[in-house]
Amino acid sequence: MGILKGKKALIAGVASNRSIAYGVAKCMHREGAQLAFTYQTEKLKPRVEKYAKEFGSNICIEMEVSSDDGISKAFADLKSTWSDFDIMVHSIAFAPTEELKGSFIESVTREGFKTAHEISSYSFAAMAREAKSMLNQHASLMTMTYLGSMRSVPNYNVMGPAKASLESTVRFMAADLGPESIRVNGISAGPIKTLAAAGVSGFRSMLKHVESKTSLRRNVTIEDVGNTAAFLGSDLSAGMTGEILYVDAGYRNLGMNFDME
Ligand code: NAD
Ligand code: 0WE
Secondary structure, three states, rough: OOOOOOOOOEEEOOOOOOOOHHHHHHHHHHHOOEEEEEOOHHHHHHHHHHHHHHOOOOOEEEEOOOHHHHHHHHHHHHHOOOOOEEEEEEOOOOOOOHHHOOHHHHHHHHHHHHHHHHHHHHHHHHHHHHHHHHHHEEEEEEEEEOOHHOOOOOOOOHHHHHHHHHHHHHHHHHHHHHHHOEEEEEEEEEOOHHHHHHHHOOHHHHHHHHHHHHOOOOOOHHHHHHHHHHHHHOOHHHHOOOEEEEOOOOOOOOOOOOOOO
């Protein structure tokens, strides 16, 4: 079977086998998609090449999204092997580590605010622009976001406004590309222990909190997110665009979230 049979997917943001993008790759491969990967720096190349091989792919391209050049070079590279593709997965975020703790107002800087928005939000639109001429009809683009866009989650700080910007970017891109039958959506995942989360102090207690409070009484996995990404990439979601899908074990839905008695 396989809901992605005959589709080609470009996946940006694999840094380890704990990355959300790795879970997405695993599920999309299982559903029959052909995959291509981008990695941020030369340093990650051997690792990503190893993962690509696991998933029957030999397409690994460097893409540093902090410059227009880095993005356009990557798509020029991709063009030498793929003339077209169907799915683009953006799983990239960054803010300076010093700005992800303590008081938001005291820690946020002009430079950090700019970096967070550029890397975590603008890059999705910039990638879509470069990809556009290669996208097949009924293509599906997606990105990864977090509840900190809507709620003031402690320490998430400048990443909150950056994710709010990313979610708005999803809606504008969906309106823009809809007439060409290209869909754009976001997945809002619950906390998962990845490299991006490893450096965050108090992350373990966040995972514990979610596990004990959220409706499903468990944390989500990269496979939970990957399966939703496979659905969004497939024609099963053909009627959906401009949406943010919550893969959070029911956390966002809750209020009065304290221990009674
Ligand atoms: P990760 O560290 O595995 O992935 C982050 C990726 O971003 C890495 O591959 C890194 O190379 C890439 N990246 C950062 N700066 C870049 C740049 N300048 N150019 C190119 N690539 C760059 O962590 P993850 O948790 O898998 O994060 C993936 C996405 O999921 C992010 O958008 C993150 O905000 C989002 N997300 C994570 C969680 C979580 O709890 N882990 C929850 C919800 C959403
Ligand atoms: O989006 C994220 C993580 C994004 C992230 C993480 C880092 C750590 C290393 C962006 N930039 C950096 N920069 C670094 O130097 N998540 C949704 C995971 C996450 O991060 C948090 C969270 C959650 C959840 C930070 C504080 C509070 C909660």
